[in-house]
Amino acid sequence: MDFNSLISHPELLLLVLAPIFFVCILLEWYVGDRQNRLPLNARYHLPEVLCNFSLAGLHQLTDILTGLLIAKLYLMFFGWRLFDIEMNGATFIALMVAQDFCYYWFHRASHRIRWMWAAHVAHHSSENMNFSTAFRQSLMYPLAGMWLFWLPLVVVGFDPNWVVFVVLLNLGLQFFVHTQAIKSLGILEWLINTPSHHRVHHGRNPQYIDKNYAGILIIWDRMFGTFVKEVETVEYGITKPINSFNPLVVTFTEWRDMFKETFAANLSPAQRFKILFAPPATAESQVNQSHLVNEPPKSDEQKDQVVAAK
Incomplete structure (x- = not known):
């Protein structure tokens, strides 16, 4: 050619x-x-x-x-x-x-x-x-x-x-x-x-x-401002490992997780938008915060169990 x-x-x-x-x-x-x-x-x-x-x-x-x-x-x-x-x-x-x-x-x-x-x-x-x-x-x-x-x-x-x-x-x-x-x-x-x-x-x-x-x-x-020199030995990979050699699993796991979080119940439109378009860590934090907000209050017995565990 x-x-x-x-x-x-x-x-x-x-x-x-x-x-x-x-x-x-x-x-x-x-x-x-x-x-x-x-x-x-x-x-x-x-x-x-x-x-x-x-x-x-x-x-x-x-x-x-x-x-x-x-x-x-x-x-x-x-x-x-x-x-x-x-x-x-x-x-x-x-x-x-x-x-x-x-x-x-x-x-x-x-x-x-x-x-x-x-x-x-x-x-x-x-x-x-x-x-x-x-x-x-x-x-x-x-x-x-x-x-x-x-x-x-x-x-x-x-x-x-x-x-x-x-x-x-x-x-x-x-x-x-x-x-x-x-x-x-x-x-x-x-x-x-x-x-x-x-x-x-x-x-x-x-x-x-x-x-x-x-x-x-x-x-x-x-x-x-995004340059860093290699000093410490590099640990390769991502903070949320996929742990698969299946190319389809590698390709679609994050898409699956992202859409599952986006269409979860009790989220505002702004929260859904952030899950799709915010930085990955921010998007995951958004989901965790919404779970905490929507989590039912603990009973007195559950609170006592938490204190005892500490």
Whole structure:
């Protein structure tokens, strides 16, 4: 496939890059599992690897199917573009930087808006970190609204095919930060997202939660106050573990919990809205508070039992 064909069909980019990904996986597996030179949570466990690959396949299939509709939407907005931008070396770099800026805000929103977290949580639910973790994607991103964050690039005047190509190139480059085999990249740590920075992002240590949202450039995190350096050993995963290697369970558990809480009895419209769109911890706190408010008062006997237990 030549480059022009790839720009015409950008959804195939990750498939083109797949051989490189698999070579990296094999090398990391050899260093970690065969030579025991990586931590235990960097090792490859077959049930999880199969889950990760299944999630990647479902994600790719959904992207192809929904991409047809999203492409039509992008073309409609492209008709209202502000400028006619011709692609060359300079405008390609400008598009890469602009898209990375948009990615930062998409990624940040995916952690701070529960509706979007319900899709993104699948990527964070593993308690291990290796290259196969990068494949751990959700088929629900189109419903969560990921595509909305690239619309400004189309409206400015970048060709939709080029926008999708750069979005997927950004995602493909992020594959390489999902590893524990590389400790530091020296001076590059100041400019780009590195494995060290991204390990922090996958941590559930309190000081690491909701940090280092970078795609390619770490400068956005430094600019907007979300950067944290890797110091303490990272504990991977989420604070509400899913504990399953079933890709459907991994994909839909948070959606199930979110809708169950949203349609619970005795909630006001404002409370329901917060459950859907507030930060995940705030939304869960909202549910807990409503349970306390609606909990029937304890009898004197129950109060005595509580005192005795103390």
